[in-house]
Amino acid sequence: MNTTGARRETLIQFAAVIGFFVLWQVGAATGWVNRDIFASPADLGRIAITQLSGGALFVHIGVSLLRVLAGFAIGAGLAVFVGLAMGSSERIRVILNPIVEILRPIPPLAWIPLAIIWFGIEESSKVFLIAVTAFFPVVVNTYKGVAGIDRTLLRAARSFDVPASRMLTRVALPAAMPDITTGLRIGWSLSFAVLVAAEMIAANSGLGFLITDAMNQGRFDVVVFGIVLIGSISVATDAIWRKVIDRYLLFWHRGIEAAGG
Amino acid sequence: MNQAAHKIVIDGVSKQFIAASGNTVEALRDINLTIGENEFVCVVGRSGCGKSTLMNMIAGFLKPSAGSILVDGAQIEGPGKGKGVVFQNLALFPWLTARKNIEFGCKQQGVGDERRARISRELIDLVHLTGFEDKYPFELSGGMQQRVAIARALAIDPLLLLMDEPFGALDEQTRMGMQNELLRIWSSHKKTVIFITHSVAESIVLADRIIVLGANPGHLKKEFKVSLDRPRDRLSPEFVELEAEVQDALD
Numbered sequence: 386m387n388t389t390g391a392r393r394e395t396l397i398q399f400a401a402v403i404g405f406f407v408l409w410q411v412g413a414a415t416g417w418v419n420r421d422i423f424a425s426p427a428d429l430g431r432i433a434i435t436q437l438s439g440g441a442l443f444v445h446i447g448v449s450l451l452r453v454l455a456g457f458a459i460g461a462g463l464a465v466f467v468g469l470a471m472g473s474s475e476r477i478r479v480i481l482n483p484i485v486e487i488l489r490p491i492p493p494l495a496w497i498p499l500a501i502i503w504f505g506i507e508e509s510s511k512v513f514l515i516a517v518t519a520f521f522p523v524v525v526n527t528y529k530g531v532a533g534i535d536r537t538l539l540r541a542a543r544s545f546d547v548p549a550s551r552m553l554t555r556v557a558l559p560a561a562m563p564d565i566t567t568g569l570r571i572g573w574s575l576s577f578a579v580l581v582a583a584e585m586i587a588a589n590s591g592l593g594f595l596i597t598d599a600m601n602q603g604r605f606d607v608v609v610f611g612i613v614l615i616g617s618i619s620v621a622t623d624a625i626w627r628k629v630i631d632r633y634l635l636f637w638h639r640g641i642e643a644a645g646g
Numbered sequence: 647m648n649q650a651a652h653k654i655v656i657d658g659v660s661k662q663f664i665a666a667s668g669n670t671v672e673a674l675r676d677i678n679l680t681i682g683e684n685e686f687v688c689v690v691g692r693s694g695c696g697k698s699t700l701m702n703m704i705a706g707f708l709k710p711s712a713g714s715i716l717v718d719g720a721q722i723e724g725p726g727k728g729k730g731v732v733f734q735n736l737a738l739f740p741w742l743t744a745r746k747n748i749e750f751g752c753k754q755q756g757v758g759d760e761r762r763a764r765i766s767r768e769l770i771d772l773v774h775l776t777g778f779e780d781k782y783p784f785e786l787s788g789g790m791q792q793r794v795a796i797a798r799a800l801a802i803d804p805l806l807l808l809m810d811e812p813f814g815a816l817d818e819q820t821r822m823g824m825q826n827e828l829l830r831i832w833s834s835h836k837k838t839v840i841f842i843t844h845s846v847a848e849s850i851v852l853a854d855r856i857i858v859l860g861a862n863p864g865h866l867k868k869e870f871k872v873s874l875d876r877p878r879d880r881l882s883p884e885f886v887e888l889e890a891e892v893q894d895a896l897d
Contacts, residue, residue: 535737537734538737540705540731541739543707544726544730545754545755546726546727546751546754546755556739560739560740637741637782
C-alpha cells in the first residue's frame with residue numbers, strides 16, 4: 386500500500402472510532418442507552434480521572450501486563466524451541482506431533498483448576514496458564530514455518546558449507562520468521578484474553594479482578610470502563626508488537642501485512 | 647586422454663529414484679562425460695531428461711546410484727567445498743542484503759572482515775550492483791537478484807560453477823542482457839562452468855561445448871563443439887545452422 390493510501394485508511398479508522406463514541410454518548414444523553422447499566426463515554430472519562438488519580442489502576446494494569454509478559458516469554462520461548470526441533474527433525478516431529486495435537490484444542494481456561502492445585506492462587510498459576518495459552522499457536526506456526534522452508538534455500542546454505550549444527554540458527558530460524566511472528570501475535574492476543582478471564586476467577590489484582598470487584602460492588606460503570614480499557618490495551622500492545630516485528634524481526638520482508646499477519 | 651587434464655570426470659553414472667507409487671524411476675543411464683579446466687559446458691534437454699539431476703549430483707546434493715563423479719581427481723563427498731551453485735529459483739537469503747548474501751559463503755569459511763569486504767566490493771562492482779548493495783532481495787528486480795546469485799556463488803572463488811537454468815524466469819530482453827553479463831564475468835573470472843538450460847539459442851551464445859541429453863531414461867545423446875568467436879551473432883549463418891543442428895538432436 387502507498388503512503389497516502391495508508392494515511393487515508395488511518396484517518397478513516399480514527400473517524401470510525403470517534404464516531405462510535407459520539408453515537409454512544411448521544412444515545413446515553415437521549416436516554417436511548419440506560420446509563421445505570423451501561424455507562425456513557427463521559428462517565429468513563431470521569432471514572433478514568435478518579436481511577437488514575439488513585440493510582441490503583443496503574444497497579445492493576447502493571448500486574449496484568451507483567452503476568453502476560455512472564456507467561457508469554459516462557460510459553461512462546463519454549464514453543465519456538467520445540468517448533469524448530471519438530472520442523473527440522475522427522476523423528477522429533479513424529480514423537481511430539483500427536484501430543485501437541487491432543488493438547489492444542491483444549492481451551493486454556495480448562496487448565497485453571499489444575500493450575501490452582503499445582504501452583505496455588507498466587508502469580509505462578511496465572512503465569513502457567515499464560516504459558517500454556519501462548520505455547521500452542523507459536524509451536525504450530527514455528528513448526529509449519531520450518532517444515533515449509535524452500536528446499537533450495539537449505540541446499541544453497543549447504544553449498545556454502547554451513548555445518549549441519551548451525552543450519553537451524555543461520556538458516557531455519559530466519560527463514561521461518563514470518564510464520565513465527567504470526568504465531569507470536571496470535572499467542573499474545575490469546576494470552577491477554579485468557580489472563581483477564583483467569584483474573585476474574587481467581588485473583589486479587591489485575592484488570593480481570595478490577596471488573597469482578599466492580600461488579601461485586603454494583604459499580605457497572607466501572608465494569609464498562611474495565612472492558613474498554615482491556616480492549617484499548619490489547620490494541621496498543623498489538624501495535625507495539627507490529628512495530629517490534631517490522632523493525633527487528635521482519636525488516637527484510639515486504640512487511641507484516643504481506644506475511645499474512 | 648590423460649585423466650589429470652580433466653576438471654570433472656563423470657564415469658558410468660546412473661541414477662534411479664523410488665517414486666511415490668513405489669516404482670523405480672530411472673532418471674539417468676550410463677552418463678560418461680569429461681569436462682576440462684575453465685570449460686563452459688551447456689547441458690541442453692527437454693524437461694524430464696534428468697539434466698537437473700545430473701547437476702544435483704555434481705553439486706553433491708544427490709548421490710549417483712552407480713558410477714562415479716570426480717572433481718580434480720577426488721570423489722564428490724557432498725555439497726560445498728568450493729562447488730558454487732546458482733539455483734533455478736536463485737535461493738537468495740531474503741533476510742540478508744545483497745552484500746550480505748554475497749558475503750555469506752566467505753563468512754561460513756571464516757574469511758576475515760576486511761578481506762570479505764574487499765571481495766564483496768569487487769564483485770558488486772563486477773556485476774554492476776553498485777548503489778543496490780544494501781537492498782534486500784525483495785527490493786531488487788529479477789535481473790538484479792540474478793546478479794546477486796551469481797556474485798554470491800563467485801565470492802567463494804569456486805572450483806566450478808554450476809548453474810541450473812538461472813535465466814529461465816527472465817523476460818527475453820533481460821535474459822539476453824544476462825547472458826552477455828555472464829560471459830563478461832566469466833572472461834574476467836575464468837571458471838569451469840556447467841550451465842543447464844532448455845534454450846538452444848542460449849546454449850550456443852554461451853558454451854564452448856553443448857551436451858544434448860535425451861529422455862526416458864536420461865542419456866547422453868549428442869555433443870557439439872562451438873568454435874564461433876564471442877560475442878556470437880545470433881543472426882549469423884553459422885549460428886543459425888548450428889541452432890538447427892542442436893534442435894534436430896533434441897527432437
